[in-house]
Structure formats: structure tokens, C-alpha cells
Amino acid sequence: MKKLLITGVIAIAAILGLVQSGSAQTKYTIQRQSFWQKTTINKAKYPKKSIAVWNAKHTKVKFYLKDYPNNTWYGRGSETLKHGKTTAKYIYIQGNNKKHTDLVKGYVWHGYLEAGFGEETYSHKYLSLDSMTKNADYLKYIKKSPSQKVTREIVKLFPNNKVTLKMSKYAAASGAYYFEDIAPKTYFTKPDLTGYTIVKFPKVIDYLKSSKNVSATIRAKKVKSILASYGYTTSKLKKLSSKYQIGINIVDSTYITSDSPECGYAFIIGKAK
CATH class of the missing domain: 2.30.30 (SH3 type barrels.)
Known part of the structure; x- marks a missing residue:
């Protein structure tokens, strides 16, 4: 009798389980x-x-x-x-x-x-500026991506200043060089930088454009000398107010495939008035 009772309980439980399972799918x-x-x-x-x-x-x-x-x-x-x-x-x-x-x-x-x-995405060779919405995103990319060695070296020249995504997007939209297929349309919508004084370095852009196969250390030394030709010597860079922000975006043939010629270079600094 006990066996029959237990068997009956198990059968009922199984039926209820099926009903609940079936109804869960329709919830x-x-x-x-x-x-x-x-x-x-x-x-x-x-x-x-x-x-x-x-x-x-x-x-x-x-x-x-x-x-x-x-x-x-x-x-x-x-x-x-x-x-x-x-x-x-x-x-x-x-x-x-x-x-x-x-x-x-x-x-x-x-x-x-x-x-x-x-x-894991920050270690990719290329991330476009328009895909980022936060400073932290861009700073992580610069820190971790193997394609950003020269960016890291150039930023070291400005010990008191930080890279910002907003300034970098402005740099990309004004006076930068980009391979035709690499610059998304949003690059050409300049962020509103009312209240900032912008300083551009076209000679730096020209040099970066012509030296993509040179080591990051050598390129950074050359950029340092070009900055000095603009009056931004090592001494002056060390004294630059923290009100200055760096706008920089460097792409060295890292877009899509390794044998593609795509590249892009943008570099400015901006001071809050």
C-alpha cells in the first residue's frame, strides 16, 4: 500500500512539474x-x-x-x-x-x-574615436593598445596635462590628416569648445604621417624637437598649466588589415580660458 502511495505521489509531482514547465514557457x-x-x-x-x-x-x-x-x-x-x-x-x-x-x-x-x-577590446589595434563616449574608454585604449606606443610616448612630454576624449575628437575634426576611408562622418562635427584656446601643431602631423615605420621612441624625440621649434621647449612643457588638455589620435596602418594603408594623425592642445 505504501509503495502504491509513494508511486502515486511521484506521478502527480511529475505531472505538476511538466505543467509548470510548460506554463513557464508561455509566461x-x-x-x-x-x-x-x-x-x-x-x-x-x-x-x-x-x-x-x-x-x-x-x-x-x-x-x-x-x-x-x-x-x-x-x-x-x-x-x-x-x-x-x-x-x-x-x-x-x-x-x-x-x-x-x-x-x-x-x-x-x-x-x-x-x-x-x-x-579585452582595449588591447585591439584600432578603436575609432566615434565609438567612445567616455574619457575612461579612450584612456584605457591608449594605455593598453599595442598600436598606441607613440601616443603614450608623446603624452609623456606633457607631465601636467591629460588627454581628453572631447579634445581628441576636436583634434580629429580640425586640421588632422586621415586616410580617406578611416575618418567617420562624426569626426567632422566639431565638439563645442567655447571657452578654450586651441594650439595646433601641423608640423607634428606631417612628421607622424611620414614616419609610421619608425620606432615610437625615435618618433617621440622628433616630436619633442618639433614642439620646441614652436616654442614649447621641455622647460615650458613642464610648466604648462593643468588647464591645458591634450587632443591626440594616432592610427598607424592598424585599421581593417595589416596590409592596408589606412592611417590617421591628429594632435592639438587646448587651454580653458
Whole structure:
């Protein structure tokens, strides 16, 4: 009798489990779905937590963000899901798999993402200025990218001054040299720098353009001498007010493929009035 009772309880539990499992799949319904023309750049807000990335119907976990803690996630679209009486926005994301041979993709609740690059992306050879929205993004790129050796050396010449993304975008939009295919349209929309005095160094641009195969150390020494010809000697650079900001963007044949001639050079300093 006991055996029959236990068997019956197990059977009922199994049936209930199936019912609940089936109903769980119908709890989320797609209210709205769209795919974007412009991609957003995101990173995980909590890269070490088990945040699930789902299929579109929210019935299957495809992977967890913690499996790819350093990834950059490119937002390609969104959907609004209804769950009971509440609705929530999910972002459709794509990013590299662990072998960098394919993409992993799916939907994740928007609150688990924030704007910016994942840590591994900063070591790439090329990131465009228009893909960045924060100073911290650009400074990390300059610090970590193997293509930014000469940038790092030039910045050392200005011990009291910081590179800013805003000034760098202005440099890229005014008096810079870029290979035709590399400069995005947004470079030509100058940031508003009302309240700044801008100093340009066209001879530095010309030299950088003609010396991309020279070592970073030698190029930095030459830039130092060119700056001195403008009156910005080592002594003066050491005394420059911290009100000066550096605008710099150097691309040395690092865009798309190694055998492409793409390059770009922008360099100014600006002082807050």
C-alpha cells in the first residue's frame, strides 16, 4: 500500500512539474521587437554574476554573461517582453565566442548592460574615436593598445596635462590628416569648445604621417624637437598649466588589415580660458 502511495505521489509531482514547465514557457510573450541600424557598444554591468542571456521567447538560456566577463557586447536590437502584469526591455547582443571564431548572441535584460567596451577590446589595434563616449574608454585604449606606443610616448612630454576624449575628437575634426576611408562622418562635427584656446601643431602631423615605420621612441624625440621649434621647449612643457588638455589620435596602418594603408594623425592642445 505504501509503495502504491509513494508511486502515486511521484506521478502527480511529475505531472505538476511538466505543467509548470510548460506554463513557464508561455509566461513571457513578445510585445514588440525591433532590430537597429546603429549598433550600440556595451559591457556587462556585473561581469562576474550569473546573468542569463536568453533566446527571443525567453524559454531557453543560451549562455551567461559571466562566461565572457571581458567581452564587448554589440547591441543589434531590442524587444519588450510581458511577464504576468509587468513588461521589460531586453537587448539583443552579439559578442565573440571564447575562440574568437564565431559569435555568441541572445537577449538580456537592459539593466544588466552599461555603455562601454569590455576589457579585452582595449588591447585591439584600432578603436575609432566615434565609438567612445567616455574619457575612461579612450584612456584605457591608449594605455593598453599595442598600436598606441607613440601616443603614450608623446603624452609623456606633457607631465601636467591629460588627454581628453572631447579634445581628441576636436583634434580629429580640425586640421588632422586621415586616410580617406578611416575618418567617420562624426569626426567632422566639431565638439563645442567655447571657452578654450586651441594650439595646433601641423608640423607634428606631417612628421607622424611620414614616419609610421619608425620606432615610437625615435618618433617621440622628433616630436619633442618639433614642439620646441614652436616654442614649447621641455622647460615650458613642464610648466604648462593643468588647464591645458591634450587632443591626440594616432592610427598607424592598424585599421581593417595589416596590409592596408589606412592611417590617421591628429594632435592639438587646448587651454580653458
